[in-house]
Amino acid sequence: MPTKAALAHIPGPPALPLIGHTLTIARDSYGTQQEYIRQYGPVYKTNMLGVWRVNLCGADAMERVLLDRENLFSSEGGWDALKRIYPGGLLLQDFDAHRANRRIMQAAFRASAIRDYRLRMTGAMAELFASWPANQAFDFYAAIKDLTLRLGGAVFMGLPLDGPLAKRVNQAIQDEIRASLAVIRWPIPLTPMWRGVRGRDFLRETFRALIPERRAKGGDDFFSQMCLARDEDGRGWTEDEILNQFNLLIMAAHDTTATALSVMVEALASHPDWQERLISEVAGLGESALDDDALGKMGQTNNVFREALRLVPPVPFIPRQATRDFHWRGYDIPAGTSIALNPGVTMLSPEYFSDPTAFDPDRFAPHRAEDKSHKFAWTPFGGGAHKCIGMHFSTLQVKLFVATLLRKHRVQLAGPAPQWQRMPIPKPKGGLHITLQPL
């Protein structure tokens, strides 16, 4: 990793000893970054907990780094903090090895597999959803996180809904996620990292024991599909590879969709005109099954989803590490430098989106198509080789949820709209309290 001296020519704000800019960025990450861009330009350095990072801002930088035609930017190096809990997952692999494993993973995302997940999800979602109260305030953010986690037990792992194993597995997943965000990065007893490592080991043992049966019998869940997955040349995964890839997959799927749904629900409650538009869209589907055909007609819901992802992206920053020296916008940046891309800030830039802080899903309508102002203007799912492999699945999940919700209910805020914490992962401060009113 380059020293401070090697980055001396890169501009940036003065840093406090040891903690650098950590507290300032944690307090108001977007506001601080927008101010740094204004003061220092689209290339500046910051220090987070002792690690120097060069921030490359704007859609051009996203395109250069994510398309990475020269194998210059390592995702494994960038996401180094995840390595203890999620070793060997796709995000922690680069270049040829990554491409080879991604081809195998694609098998679990083919259209027929997604159709099976949809069928499994529709029944489980209705069952879980029925336990939510009507006409009574509750914290939607906590409830949707719980629902997606429990749904995950069925859809991702093929476990009976809410069985004792699903509960232990879900606890282990949460321990892993807390560990991946922890400041103390060593598994010192009783710290989040220690719990996360125990969770990781529990999940590995549990799922290793299931592999032979799933390989023999298959199943309509992600884990079974990953046990059977093969690329076009017939290459599949060893047991360890399955466990590594599956572990990262459930982490990548977990908080992201729940966050997007929370932002959508808050936006619908705050913009009754949009809520009525989606209620009509859902009513237009009739009482028929929510199949591909029906979900394909939910264009307005899709635009609300896209707008929610723009305003509060579940993955607000994307890290990489330079594998060699490179040059960008007048600066020589040495090999080993940690790079930060900030899609969250880019998507709020007036350079690409009109009135960028306003909730305006029509900006994605074909006659405006603001997301096309630059190929990398709208990037909540990243881009290039590591672009989110779950993008279509999460869109499907969101549409199913919205259709299930708005067929029977209208949403209202039960209190003031919350402030959103942006980093390291977004969440509404104090929760998101709503009531569901039967239609």
Ligand code: HEM
């Ligand atoms: C709204 C929901 C989601 C958002 C916003 C999101 C966002 C992202 C982003 C930004 C990346 C790229 C990170 C990088 O380049 O460093 C990514 C990668 C990934 N996502 Fe998602 N994600 C979502 C849902 C999902 C779901 C539901 C799944 C699984 C079913 C999933 C699985 C993955 C995997 C496995 C990767 C790594 C891909 C690779 O390295 O090749 N994601 N996601």
